Amino acid sequence: GAGVSQTPSNKVTEKGKYVELRCDPISGHTALYWYRQSLGQGPEFLIYFQGTGAADDSGLPNDRFFAVRPEGSVSTLKIQRTERGDSAVYLCASSLKAGELEEQFFGPGTRLTVL
C-alpha cells in the first residue's frame, strides 16, 4: 500500500511569500503529525491532529505557521510571510490512531528554501 506522501518535494520561495505544504497520510490513519528538521538537527514536533482537530499545536514556532486537516485525511501546513529561518525539511507522519504504542510512519519530507 501507499505510504505517507508529501508535495512538493522541494519548494523555493522568496522572503515574505506565503507557502503551503501538503501531506497525504496512509489511508485510514486518524492521527497526523508535522515535524520540522533543520540542517544538522533531528526533527522537532510542530503539531498533531486527531481526526480533523489540532489536538496539540504547541510546537508551532509563531503565528505565521498554521495547519489544517478539514476532512480528517489530507493536511496542509501553511506559512505566511516566510523568513530565511523557516528553511528546513518539513516532515509529515501518520499513525493508525493516537497512543504511545502506535508507530508513526514518516513521509519523505518537503525541503523548503527561503531566499
Added chain:
Amino acid sequence: GDSVTQMEGPVTLSEEACLTINCTYTATGYPSLFWYVQYPGEGLQLLLKATKADDKGSNKGFEATYRKETTSFHLEKGSVQVSDSAVYFCALRDDYKLSFGAGTTVTVRA
C-alpha cells in the same frame, strides 16, 4: 522538558567493524525509546524500539537496551555492512510526541 542527547558524528567504519552509538535521555516519566534510520535519499524509518525498562529492541542485526538506571538506549551492531551507511536518530516518545536527538551520520567503507 523531555530530551535526547546522542553521540555526535560523523562516524566512519570499515565493513565488519563494531558500531556503537550512544544515546541518553531526560524525561519526567517513563517514555518509550526508539532508534530511527534515514538512508540516503529516503525518509525516516523505524529501526527498533523498547517500551519499558530492560526491554531490548532488535532489528537488522542492531540492538539497543532500555536502561533506566543510566537513562540510556545505546545502539549496537556487531558487524556493519556498507548498506548500513545512514543517519541514525535516537528518540523518545511521551504519549504521541516524538523528541529526537540530533542524529549521527555513519559511513561504512568496503
